[in-house]
Amino acid sequence: MLQVNIPQTNDGSLSPDSVRLVNGTSLCSGRLEVKSEQSWSSVCEADFDQQDAEVVCRELGCGAPSVRQGALYGEVEAPMWTKEFQCGGHESTLLDCGRSDSARSTCSPGKAVGLTCSEPVRLVGGASRCAGTLEVKRSEWRPVSDLHWTMKEAAAACRDLDCGSAVSTGRRNEASDRSVWRIRSHCVHSGSALRDCAVSSSSSTIVKLTCSGKSISDIIYDSNIFLPLSQ
The missing domain is CATH 3.10.250.10 (SRCR-like domain)
Structure with missing residues (x-):
């Protein structure tokens, strides 16, 4: 207690x-x-x-x-x-x-x-918990708008999900505008969590995201690729 x-x-x-x-x-x-x-x-x-x-x-x-x-x-x-x-x-x-x-x-x-x-961030509708349509929860769960969305924001989302690094990001087109969260880029770039950078908006395009599912160090270890030293 x-x-x-x-x-x-x-x-x-x-x-x-x-x-x-x-x-x-x-x-x-x-x-x-x-x-x-x-x-x-x-x-x-x-x-x-x-x-x-x-x-x-x-x-x-x-x-x-x-x-x-x-x-x-x-x-x-x-x-x-x-x-x-x-x-x-x-x-x-x-x-x-x-x-x-x-x-x-x-x-x-x-x-x-x-x-x-855990951060209130999730990926839904994908093949694993580290792939799918990105959603963030503040007062409620909403998808994320792809406005000003880049691989930097994608990397922050994968970090919050504990899903390693960002592999790819894209968009899904909706039939009409719906309530979404827009992520403020400068907020994410300052190191803040995705949830803390979300503001209410509306959009007909939402983010799809695929993360590696592993940390960067795990990916390097698993690759078994040895690069030659610079001469």
Whole structure:
């Protein structure tokens, strides 16, 4: 179970916007923090389980949790908490979980929860999970427009999918305009995750993508090709 300082309003209810992941590479990874009044507190890993992680990732609009590890995203002072969340894993937000008084009063240093959720990106309709029509989830799943789409954006998508490098990219023509996500190129080129670069748009052409399914190092190793040294 997840134990943290509980943020409350004057009427005793929990306040919104009180969960975040910090020091990670995107919105979907980092050290877990919960807001208590006007300050953020890290969370102890001692009673943090899979159900709690699933709720946090869902609340942030990310995919399923893939890594849970203490001190993964930097050391902090030992967190303190007064309540224990009792998540079943199906709740929409952490604040929907039941809670009770905690039996603990301290947390050992180096035990702050680091959490990595999968990026909300997928390829559908292809021969494998690393090929197909590209879709991104923010408020909802939508396909991605091919406007300003290049191999740089394709490489970022394959990275977020953990599908190695981009092999090819193309377009699929729809019968009419539909709601899509347009990816801001400068945002992707700065190193941000695809989801963080998506803005709402409409288009009749959407991205098709094929990734290698392996990391670049795996591809080189598997090729068994030895290039001659420069003379």
